[in-house]
Structures are given as C-alpha cells and as structure tokens.
Amino acid sequence: MTFTVSHHIGGRIVTGGRGTSPIHNPSTGERIGDVELADAELVSQAVATAKEAFQSWSQSSLGRRTAILFAFRELMAANAEQLGAIVTREHGKVLSDAIGEVGRGLDVIDYVCGIPQLLKGEFTMQASSGLDVYSFREPLGVCAGVTPFNFPVMCPMWMAPVAIACGNTFVLKPSEADPSASLFIADLWQRAGLPDGVFNVVQGDRHAVAALETHPDVKSLSFVGSTRVGRELHAIGTAHGKRVQALCGAKNHGLVLADADLEFAATNAAASAFGAAGERCMALPVIAVVEQVAEEFIARVVDKAKAIKVADGMTADADMGAIISRSARDRIEATVTEAEAAGARVLLDGRGFHPDGHEDGFWTGPTILTDVTTDMRAYREEIFGPVLVIMRIKDLDEGIELIRDCPFGNGAAIFTGSGQAARRFTREIPVGMIGVNVPIPVPVAYHSFGGWQDSFVGESHIYGPEGVKFFTEAKAVTQRWTEPAAATFHFAGASQASN
Ligand code: NAD
16 A cells, blocks of 8 residues: 655645655665655745744744743654654664654754743843843744755754744755655644644655745745755855755765774774665765774774674664665665776675565665775765775875865764874864764754855854754844933944943
C-alpha cells in the first residue's frame, strides 16, 4: 500500500499542485508513496494563510508563545522514536541516528522556550533631560524555509521554532525525497496549541521554491542545501527584497597531528566519515594526517571502517544505512572509479555492496581512498556519501594551507595534544565551525550554526542568537513624558542634551 504526502495549510491537509514525485524506501528501493508538488497558486494560498495568521500571532503574549513551545517540545520528545522511524523509512539512515537528529532539533526548541529573555530589549533612562530611549526587536511577517533531504527533522527545527517564537508565521518547503516528517511535525505543532496558519507546509520541488523566492509577502528565506541552489536562492530572494540565510555545501577536513591520540582520532574519523553514510554537511570526508603517523593511523581507520555494520536502518545494531537515491549512489561510485583511474588507491572498496536480500536498494559500502591529488573531483567536490579521502601532510602548516585552499568553509576538526597547534588551527582557517578533538563540531543551540566561504551565503547564521536576530527587525523609540518644553528643531538625543 502506497501513500500520498500532501500540504498542510491553515491547520488542515490540502491536496493539489502540479503533479507528484515518487518517495522511495532507500533500503529496499521500493516506491512507497508519492509527494504532491505545489504550484505557484498553492504556495500563494499558504503564504496568504500565514500572512493572515501573522496578524494575531505577532500580537500573542510571550507567555502564550512559551507555553506552546514547551508543549511542542514535550510532544517532539515523546514522539522522537516514531518520528525517527519515519525518517529512517524515507532517508535510509539508521534509527538511532534518526532519533539523534530529533534530539538536535529539540535543543533548538529548548533554546527558544526562553524567548522572553531572548527578546528582552534595551533601555536607556534619561538619555537627555526627561528623555528615555529603548530598543527592541519585532517579527518580520511570513518567513519561509527550504530544507534538504539529509536532516528532514533537524533542519526545519533550526528555523521554524525560532521564527515562530519571535512572533513570525512560517511556510516550510521540505525536501521531496523524504517529506513525511514535515506533516508529522505540523500535527505536533497543532496538538501543542499553535494557532492554525502559523506553521504551514508546502511540498514540492524547485517550482515551489521559485514561488517562495519571488512572493512579495515572504519576508525571509532560510535555506539549507547545496551551494549551487543556495547561491541562486540568495540572489533571487535578495533581488526580491527578502533577507536570506543560505547554509550550503561542504568539504570538511580533519587534521591528525603526530601527538594526537591515534585510537581516538581513528575511531572518530571513521564515525564522522561513514555515519549517516556520509550524508552530513558536518561529516569529515577528508582527513589529512602527518606523514610520521600516517601508516598507523590509516591502518586503524581501515580496521574501524571494516567493522561498520551496513544494514537496513531499522536493524537494531546497524551503524550505517542506505544512500538516499539510486542516482546519488551511482554518482558516489562513479567519483570513486574516476579517482581510481586517475591514480588514487582504493584501500577499502564499498562499490557494489548491498546487504543480503537488499539487491534493489540504494547501497554502497564504506570506501577509503589515498594517493588522491587536490585536482581530482574526489577531493574538490562534495561527494556526500561514505567515501573518506586520506591525505598525507608534512606538518601543521601544510594542513592549514590545504584547508585555506579549499573553497568550502563549513566545519573542520583537529586531533592533537597540543594547545598551541589547536589555537593556531582555530585562528588561521577560514571555517565557520571548528572542532578541537571533536570530529563533528555542531554548535549547541545557544551558539549559532553556519559556515564560511562557499558553505554559506548571507549574513546571519542559523539558530542561537544569530537566528533570533535574523527573524526580527530592530526598532528604537526615543520618548519624552515630561512636561513639554519649548519645541526644538534639533534631533532629540543625548548629543543634543542641552537642558
Ligand atoms: P539540494 O540543494 O538539492 O536541495 C535542497 C532544497 O532545495 C530541497 O528542498 C530541494 O527541493 C530544493 N531545490 C533543489 N533544487 C532546486 C533548484 N534548482 N531551485 C530551487 N530549489 C531547489 O540539497 P540536498 O541534496 O537536498 O541536500 C544535500 C546538500 O545540502 C549538500 O550539499 C549538503 O552539504 C547540504 N547541507 C548543508 C547543511 C549546512 O548546514 N550547511 C546542512 C545539511 C545539508
């Protein structure tokens, strides 16, 4: 029995659009359902509904918003396993990882449960005689989010709860590859008491995104996905007067120095390269290891990678599941084949692998390449699959140089026992999120998340303080409540303080 995933607008399921796109279970390759694709008219309906809901939601008290956020948080936590299973079915990642992504989403909801504190403005008493100044932040209006396939729960949670807590209404356009989680989340918002129309979902592809990018009533666009699409969305969105934050692709490097704990570094290198089948923007697909310890480190990583259990995501002890689509699997394996033909050595070959009984699923196993040169596509481009490239470097300087030459700048990690080396590393690389003996340095929700260079377009990073800033606009009020003095033709302010 297949199912159809539709839109959620104004608190109810809405059907229609410009056709459907198939949803697969990557583990079996089976088509399990279809997702409807919104057209411009349907997007307009969602935006109009969100605009209408903004009238009252933007006026709701902080106490009411907080109560709803707490209730939503509790419902997300109580349903984490069910939500995780939905993600595993359509994405392929293992259940524990899918539940983990719900947990990272919960962190952001926790953070915005403190929205009264986050929106507290500033007040200056007696800036001039009898004159006070205060400033605060107001919501924008209808905010839209466009999210990728790899975190169908976490990425929407990076944006929607923050926008809503700030008094905005939201239209989410999830990935068409794994759309079901979005409707489950919409239902939880409703059960938490969020008024209809504050959180809406339009399913769809680039046509739905184009309608959001150009719609005059959409005030902001939050995007997470590939660099090509993020750049285009930023260009079109800003040309249409929106504020845009676009979190884009990545090619993160890990550096292993001779004084690192090699066992710890090898375990974490394998986990971060192959976890979620490498389909994480904060994975470490490149490890640069100093020559001195390279042989030993590589041997350990290969051992760890061989021990990874690749199986259907619902299998209790699975470490790694399937790839999102057949085309992604083919692209990943073609990149490995191309690198091999260009002289790379394949130390562990996952090409052609599938678990028994899953011949039609979208599978490839952990793969490790060495002797890769920086002009190969396997090094230059984001593979977004379970392929680890191990480079040999002379020293820290060469490692830093390698990262500085990489056009992406999402995350990077160093494994070392030296505080001095770590300090140089953190200061000298043009990367947004850095780990010191931490392989996947995703910042906690009360800091903000975002990359540099080709990994980000816009000004404000996502969630945390930058997220609150992104979803609000500043207002400053200069007020006088004393007896009116003689009219002044000067600017009112401290610098004009005369009386
Ligand atoms: P994608 O760019 O193909 O799609 C992202 C979203 O954009 C989807 O909702 C999709 O429907 C839409 N889209 C696709 N093509 C479009 C087009 N031409 N015009 C307008 N919209 C379009 O990305 P993906 O394959 O879903 O996800 C993987 C990518 O996301 C990787 O590059 C990964 O690094 C990146 N990512 C980045 C972060 C981050 O925080 N920097 C986090 C997760 C994923």
